[in-house]
Amino acid sequence: MEFSFYLIQLLNGIQYGFLLFLVASGLTLVFGIMDVINLAHGSFYMIGAYLTFWLTGIFGSLFLGVVFAVPLAVALGFVVEKLAIAYLYKKGHLHQVLLTYALILIFDEAQRFLWGNDSHGIDIPAVLSGSIPLTDVQVYPVYRLFVSFVCIVIGLGMFYVIQKTKLGMTIRAGASNREMTQALGINIEWLFTIVFSLGVGLAAFAGMIAAPIDSLYPGMGDNILIISLVVVVIGGIGSIKGAFVGAMIIGISSIFGKTLFPDMASIVVYAMMAAILIWKPQGLFKSA
Amino acid sequence: MSKIFKKNMTRREFVKTTSTAVAVTAVSSVIPTFAIGGVAPVKVGVLLPFTGTYAKLGSHILDAMKMRIAQNGDKLGGRPVEYKVIDSEMNVPKSTQRVNKLVKKEKADFIVGPVHSGIGINMARMLKDENVTVIVPNAGANQITGELCAPNIFRTSFTSWQTAYPAGPAMLKAGLKRVVLLYWNYAFGKQTAAAFTESFVPGGGEIVADMPTPFPKTEFQSFFTKVAALKPDAVFTFYSGGGAIKFMKDYAAAGLQGKIPLWGTFLTEGTAKGAGAAAEGIKSTLHYSTELDNPVNVKFKADFKKATGDDADVFAIQGFDAGSLLIQGLDGVNGDTGARMELHNAMQSAKIDSPRGMFTFSKANHPIQNIYLREVQGGLNKVIGVAAEALEDPAIGCKA
Numbered sequence: 001m002e003f004s005f006y007l008i009q010l011l012n013g014i015q016y017g018f019l020l021f022l023v024a025s026g027l028t029l030v031f032g033i034m035d036v037i038n039l040a041h042g043s044f045y046m047i048g049a050y051l052t053f054w055l056t057g058i059f060g061s062l063f064l065g066v067v068f069a070v071p072l073a074v075a076l077g078f079v080v081e082k083l084a085i086a087y088l089y090k091k092g093h094l095h096q097v098l099l100t101y102a103l104i105l106i107f108d109e110a111q112r113f114l115w116g117n118d119s120h121g122i123d124i125p126a127v128l129s130g131s132i133p134l135t136d137v138q139v140y141p142v143y144r145l146f147v148s149f150v151c152i153v154i155g156l157g158m159f160y161v162i163q164k165t166k167l168g169m170t171i172r173a174g175a176s177n178r179e180m181t182q183a184l185g186i187n188i189e190w191l192f193t194i195v196f197s198l199g200v201g202l203a204a205f206a207g208m209i210a211a212p213i214d215s216l217y218p219g220m221g222d223n224i225l226i227i228s229l230v231v232v233v234i235g236g237i238g239s240i241k242g243a244f245v246g247a248m249i250i251g252i253s254s255i256f257g258k259t260l261f262p263d264m265a266s267i268v269v270y271a272m273m274a275a276i277l278i279w280k281p282q283g284l285f286k287s288a
Numbered sequence: 289m290s291k292i293f294k295k296n297m298t299r300r301e302f303v304k305t306t307s308t309a310v311a312v313t314a315v316s317s318v319i320p321t322f323a324i325g326g327v328a329p330v331k332v333g334v335l336l337p338f339t340g341t342y343a344k345l346g347s348h349i350l351d352a353m354k355m356r357i358a359q360n361g362d363k364l365g366g367r368p369v370e371y372k373v374i375d376s377e378m379n380v381p382k383s384t385q386r387v388n389k390l391v392k393k394e395k396a397d398f399i400v401g402p403v404h405s406g407i408g409i410n411m412a413r414m415l416k417d418e419n420v421t422v423i424v425p426n427a428g429a430n431q432i433t434g435e436l437c438a439p440n441i442f443r444t445s446f447t448s449w450q451t452a453y454p455a456g457p458a459m460l461k462a463g464l465k466r467v468v469l470l471y472w473n474y475a476f477g478k479q480t481a482a483a484f485t486e487s488f489v490p491g492g493g494e495i496v497a498d499m500p501t502p503f504p505k506t507e508f509q510s511f512f513t514k515v516a517a518l519k520p521d522a523v524f525t526f527y528s529g530g531g532a533i534k535f536m537k538d539y540a541a542a543g544l545q546g547k548i549p550l551w552g553t554f555l556t557e558g559t560a561k562g563a564g565a566a567a568e569g570i571k572s573t574l575h576y577s578t579e580l581d582n583p584v585n586v587k588f589k590a591d592f593k594k595a596t597g598d599d600a601d602v603f604a605i606q607g608f609d610a611g612s613l614l615i616q617g618l619d620g621v622n623g624d625t626g627a628r629m630e631l632h633n634a635m636q637s638a639k640i641d642s643p644r645g646m647f648t649f650s651k652a653n654h655p656i657q658n659i660y661l662r663e664v665q666g667g668l669n670k671v672i673g674v675a676a677e678a679l680e681d682p683a684i685g686c687k688a
Contacts (some may be wrong), residue, residue, distance in 0.1 A: 002517055004517070005513065005514070005516075005517035007460035008517075009510060009512045009513055009514075012509050012510045012513060013510075061291045098507070116339065117604065119506065119529075120529060120530060121506070121530055121533065122543075123533045131541060131542075131543065133543070136517060137513070137516040137519060137543060137544065137547050137548070138513065138542055138543050139541075139542060139543030140542075141538075141541045141542070146511070155631075213507065213509075214506060214507045215504075215505070215506040215530065215531065215534050217504050217505075223505075241315050246639075255510045258510055258511070259499075259510050259511065259513070261515045262498075262499055262500065
């Protein structure tokens with residue numbers, strides 16, 4: 001195999017890693033800051049994709065579809081937090097697992113009811129449908145580069161908000177000591193609502209921009225949930241930096257696994273996780 | 289659920305054995321009863337998908353079958369017809385209950401269905417040698433007329449083997465010797481790849497890489513990168529429906545279209561228009577093309593368009609031929625559905641004048657049919673040759 005093959009696969013891996021990062025960062029935020037295990041995180045990814053499919057069909061433009069789908073997804077996160085998650089902060093993880101698992105079933109069934117059992121696709125918008133030549137046979141679609149670019153922008157934005165703004169400061173404070181933050185007069189309930197809604201927004205947004213690359217099918221959220229949990233565990237629960245490094249490791253190793261060892265493709269990612277956890281049982285970066 | 293089913297099985301077996309004994313003595317008196325009464329309808333149970341995107345497959349099959357029977361004066365063997373239609377929802381676990389409903393509650397003489405191979409296998413297991421005749425108008429899993437074959441199970445469609453096996457010699461003939469396999473990693477995809485390999489490798493071809501992709505995912509980028517690096521003579525695939533459109537578009541977007549020829553079976557069936565320019569030039573092997581130039585096909589397409597307002601496709605003709613098979617079978621026994629053996633003999637020896645061309649049935653009750661070589665030109669699957677003439681499925685495991 002030529003050297004260019006490995007370079008292009010690396011590019012594919014990095015691009016997949018960026019997308020995983022977007023999903024996993026929401027999961028790790030909710031887990032690390034609120035101490036809530038949200039198994040329904042993958043369902044929000046799916047909802048984002050289907051909302052975009054629906055709205056893009058109405059408006060005839062992916063861009064408009066996403067613009068309208070984001071607030072809907074965040075609003076859904078808000079409602080779910082207020083109606084369900086808020087009751088579980090003082091309960092154990094088992095309660096959270098049961099509740100969020102129930103949410104998966106509800107969302108999966110709702111998806112089937114609303115959009116049926118078939119897979120759907122969304123067209124890449126004409127502006128971004130071009131491609132860049134890489135080798136004499138292969139070209140690289142511009143939309144994939146655009147997705148990576150958007151992920152970088154969001155990642156940097158998240159870093160800025162968490163590290164440099166007052167909201168970020170409160171979030172970090174809430175994560176390290178909930179009672180003390182509350183004692184200082186910060187409304188932790190609202191803080192948690194915001195964090196949860198943002199987490200849902202991140203997952204849904206990832207589903208939206210990934211929709212034209214991948215396709216939409218029932219249960220698509222479950223796959224992404226499992227791989228995101230792997231990313232979060234590798235990176236260290238609650239760490240955004242960890243989520244980034246973990247996403248890159250998993251993205252690149254899964255792409256190479258799929259093409260170099262197709263027979264063992266499904267094992268590669270988990271073998272990688274096992275190796276890292278033996279080396280660092282807490283994950284690569286312990287906490288935010 | 290399974291408990292009830294088992295209980296019924298024993299009861300039914302009891303009824304079957306006793307009724308056979310009665311039938312032997314009373315066979316001469318059964319036929320006149322029908323001749324005198326003449327009004328008891330033939331009950332045709334239908335289990336097809338009518339919701340979801342496969343809704344179109346289900347309705348095309350049913351509409352075309354009804355159209356064929358209507359051309360026969362809405363009569364089967366001189367008796368009127370009553371349809372009992374159930375939506376399969378493509379749901380395999382629920383299919384057991386639905387098949388039971390058609391057989392036990394509705395007392396169907398025939399069951400026409402399904403589209404989904406998983407349901408087809410389940411149905412064949414349940415109804416093998418039971419007191420009902422099954423016509424499968426789509427589900428192409430090899431087993432249904434292979435290890436699960438039975439005198440009462442017929443099929444008017446295809447097997448995965450039948451559609452893929454002829455592609456091997458056709459590609460070798462086109463000078464394509466080094467081939468990469470890309471297919472969805474589930475039963476039908478694996479059967480397709482295996483059938484292709486079976487004819488391609490002994491013929492002198494080489495499988496450069498065998499790459500199953502996760503079903504039903506449509507993220508192909510890393511696989512296309514590998515194809516580009518391997519530079520094979522061609523790529524052979526199994527994808528269908530929405531996934532096939534995505535595959536062809538991404539293949540073109542990766543710059544591979546026109547540089548590395550793309551082949552398949554169902555890849556371009558009903559998807560060529562959706563994929564637009566990305567489908568141009570793709571070759572495929574299948575048992576039908578809307579572009580077949582024979583009088584039956586020309587008339588069928590016009591009739592179907594008139595009856596439904598829709599364009600005909602491979603699924604419609606499979607339903608149409610299920611109708612022809614019912615007509616010939618029941619004409620052979622003058623409408624006496626009780627004469628099971630004679631009925632099945634009449635069906636097996638039927639000659640179906642199909643839009644795909646005349647075909648007959650094998651010992652396993654599966655069509656012996658031409659497989660055409662097609663190429664997408666202007667969004668249509670033009671027939672450019674016959675990849676295999678009167679091809680019979682090997683029906684592996686069938687003891688009929």
